[in-house]
Amino acid sequence: xxxxxxxxxxxxxxxxxxxxxxxxxxxxxxxxxxxxxxxxxxxxxxxxxxxxxxxxxxxxxxxxxxxxxxxxxxxxxxxxxxxxxxxxxxxxxxxxxxxxxxxxxxxxxxxxxxxxxxxxxxxxxxxxxxxxxxxxxxxxxxxxxxxxxxxxxxxxxxxxxxxxxxxxxxxxxxxxxxxxxxxxxxxxxxxxxxxxxxxxxxxxxxxxxxxxxxxxxxxxxxxxx
Numbered sequence: 001x002x003x004x005x006x007x008x009x010x011x012x013x014x015x016x017x018x019x020x021x022x023x024x025x026x027x028x029x030x031x032x033x034x035x036x037x038x039x040x041x042x043x044x045x046x047x048x049x050x051x052x053x054x055x056x057x058x059x060x061x062x063x064x065x066x067x068x069x070x071x072x073x074x075x076x077x078x079x080x081x082x083x084x085x086x087x088x089x090x091x092x093x094x095x096x097x098x099x100x101x102x103x104x105x106x107x108x109x110x111x112x113x114x115x116x117x118x119x120x121x122x123x124x125x126x127x128x129x130x131x132x133x134x135x136x137x138x139x140x141x142x143x144x145x146x147x148x149x150x151x152x153x154x155x156x157x158x159x160x161x162x163x164x165x166x167x168x169x170x171x172x173x174x175x176x177x178x179x180x181x182x183x184x185x186x187x188x189x190x191x192x193x194x195x196x197x198x199x200x201x202x203x204x205x206x207x208x209x210x211x212x213x214x215x216x217x218x219x220x221x222x223x224x225x
Contacts, residue, residue, distance in 0.1 A: 001134065002061050003177070005092045009128035009209060016122050018115045020103025021051075025123040028095050033059050036067075036095040043097040051102040054078035054116060057095035058086050073100075077112035085120040089129060096120050130207040135175035137162055137201040140188060143169055146195055153191060159184070160206055175206040 013026040026043050030036045036057040044053045052071045056079050059065035066087075068079030082096050098119045107115055142150050147170035154161055160175035176184050185198050 002092075004131055004133040005061075006090045006129055006131055006210070007092055008094055008124065009130045009207075012123070012127045014119075014123035014126045016119055017103070018118070019105040019107060019111075021105070021107070021115070022099075022101040022103065023115055023119040024099040024101075025119040026097045026099070027120075027123055027127065030057065030059065030093055030095050033057075033065050033067075039095050040069075040097055043099060047099040049101075050099045052078065052100040053097055054082065054100070055095065055097045056080075056083035056086060056120075058083070058092055061092070063087070063092065073112060073116075074109055077109050078116045081113045081117040082120050085117050085124070089124060091129070096123075129210045131210060132205040132207050133175070134178065134203055135160065135206045136178050136181055136203050138174050138176050138181060138184065139171050139197075139199040139201070140174060141169050141171040141197040141199070142192060142195060146192060147172075150188075150192060150196070153188075160208065162206065178203060 007029055008027050011028045013024055015022060015024045017023070024047070026039075028036075028039045030039060036059060040053070040055045043055075047053055052073050054069060054071045054073060056068040057065075066083060068083040070076070070078040070080075078098065082098060086094055086096060098116050140150065140154075150170075150172065151164075154172060154174060162173040162175050165171040165173070174184075181200065188196055188198075
């Protein structure tokens with residue numbers, strides 16, 4: 001199991017229009033190739049009147065399964081460019097389907113490559129990318145009088161504050177990489193002079209949204225073949 005990886009923030013779709021053609025990109029998280037194939041078929045049934053439903057997906061911790069399909073577009077002008085955008089953003093366990101409704105103007109090979117790339121990249125910008133990091137939730141419980149001191153320290157730390165619970169005491173739930181749990185607890189005991197209690201949970205993925213989306217130059221081609 002990966003310690004961390006990047007994927008889409010949510011399952012969604014986004015549409016752009018290039019020279020009259022509609023490009024609708026649908027992105028979905030998947031766990032295996034069967035789910036990816038099923039999603040592609042679902043989009044094809046939904047958009048059965050479309051000119052093309054091109055697809056690409058990455059499956060596996062090391063991208064063991066990579067597929068790209070042009071669905072009738074000239075070879076290499078749709079599926080592969082879509083796959084390259086997913087790879088450039090280092091995404092995993094994601095399938096993309098770009099549905100095209102032809103608008104009457106040919107884009108040429110170069111124009112198609114840019115159009116299908118832009119469709120995926122624009123959708124990623126719209127919905128966002130997250131880093132899923134395997135962490136152990138650690139509950140740090142202190143008194144109300146000591147909570148401000150601990151909170152300020154946690155805000156400045158590299159760790160994720162998952163939640164804060166207020167009862168007769170204050171409990172901060174912190175996401176800690178498994179390798180750092182003992183060090184974190186030892187540091188907090190020293191920092192709080194021993195006035196802190198811990199409770200650890202089971203490892204889980206915690207998501208953090210990223211700001212940057214990799215993209216290329218999207219100028220339309222003048223090639224009209």
